[in-house]
Amino acid sequence: MSRVLEVTGLEGGYGAVQILYGIDLHVEEGEFVTIIGPNGCGKSTFIKTVFGIAKHYGGQVLYRGEPIEGLRSDQLVAKGIAYVPQVNNVFPSLSVEENLQMGGNSLSGNVLSRRIERALDMFPDLxxxxxxxxxxxxxxxxxxxxxxxxxxxDPNFLLLDEPTAALSPLYQQQIIERIDALREQGITVLIVEQNARLSLARSDRGYIMANGKVVLTGTAEHILNDPDIGQYFLGTHDD
Ligand SMILES: Nc1ncnc2c1ncn2[C@@H]1O[C@H](COP(=O)(O)OP(=O)(O)OP(=O)(O)O)[C@@H](O)[C@H]1O
Ligand SMILES: [Mg+2]
Known part of the structure; x- marks a missing residue:
């Protein structure tokens, strides 16, 4: 297996406000990895620091063995990384088609049309x-x-920040299934999810964060089935 992402001792935050204190996390090629943790623990900040949006203070971020700290988001996109933010992730005043076109404004017309077709095949409701x-x-x-x-x-590594937040159970299920289908097409997935059980059920491994640190990591199966972990981090029942 080759390592798509390897983060070691990551410290990150915003301006003078440090949020992340030494995160170690990795994602292997083809894996589906879920990060969970309470509100405000730094999950979004972690994804944003990896994607070059929040401030990187220290530690190493390797993408396919190459250091990427300090690279701009557009440079990361060119390397095959894509990021779906938790909020403000579409342009409301543009049409669906225009939003999709904005996703590839450096592409030639033909390539762009093919990519849009392929994306719509994945999400035919659109x-x-x-x-x-x-x-x-x-x-x-x-x-x-x-x-x-x-x-x-055309990414090969997808960072998703709470794609099912505030959705009905049916949509939550659908979105996670589509993300799993993307993984089956060869896209490696790192996802932050509030709906821990739903996402872990499709995941290979999980990380639990608290207060800007990773407090627990293991196979998704272990996280889902360990009664102590379930009680503290997953809520007591499926929801
Ligand atoms: N732009 C910002 N400037 C300063 N502090 C910020 C900024 N964005 C987030 N924070 C702070 O960083 C901390 C971690 O926030 P973050 O959004 O990473 O948490 P989270 O784990 O994603 O939470 P949630 O589950 O609510 O999405 C919080 O205390 C938050 O107030
Ligand atoms: Mg968040």
Missing amino acids: RSREHDLAASLSGGERQMLAISRALIS
Whole structure:
């Protein structure tokens, strides 16, 4: 197995505010890895630091063995990494089609059309909405658009920040299934999920964060089945 992402001792934050204190995390080629943890523990900050949006203070971030700290997001996209933010992940005042076009504005017309077609094949619900404004989409459709937009750059490593937040159980299930289907097409997935059980059920491994640190890591199966972990981190029942 080759290592897509290897993070060692990552310290990150915003301006003078340090949020992450020495995160160690890795993702192997083809894996589906879930990060969970309480609100405010630094999950989004972790993804943003890896993607070059939050401030990197220290530690190493290797992508396929190459250091990527300090690279801009567009440089990371060119290397095959895509990121779907937790909030503001589509342009509401643009149509679905325009949002998808924005995902690949450096591509030639032909390539862009093919990529848009492929993204719409993954999320066929969006086909009938192509000319509607993103603002008119339901929450679930909006997340599908955000993920589709990330696919336009033809990534092989996808960072997703809470793609099922605030969605109905049916949409949550659908979104996680589609993400798993992307993994089956060869895309390596690192996802932050509030809906821990749903995401872990599709995952190879998981990381539990608290207060800017990784407090526990293991196979998804172990995290899901260990009663102590379940009680403290997953809630007491499936929801
Ligand atoms: N732009 C910012 N500037 C300063 N502090 C920030 C900024 N964004 C987030 N923070 C702070 O960083 C800490 C971690 O936030 P982060 O968004 O990473 O948490 P999270 O684990 O993703 O939480 P949630 O589950 O609610 O999405 C919080 O205390 C938050 O207030
Ligand atoms: Mg977050």
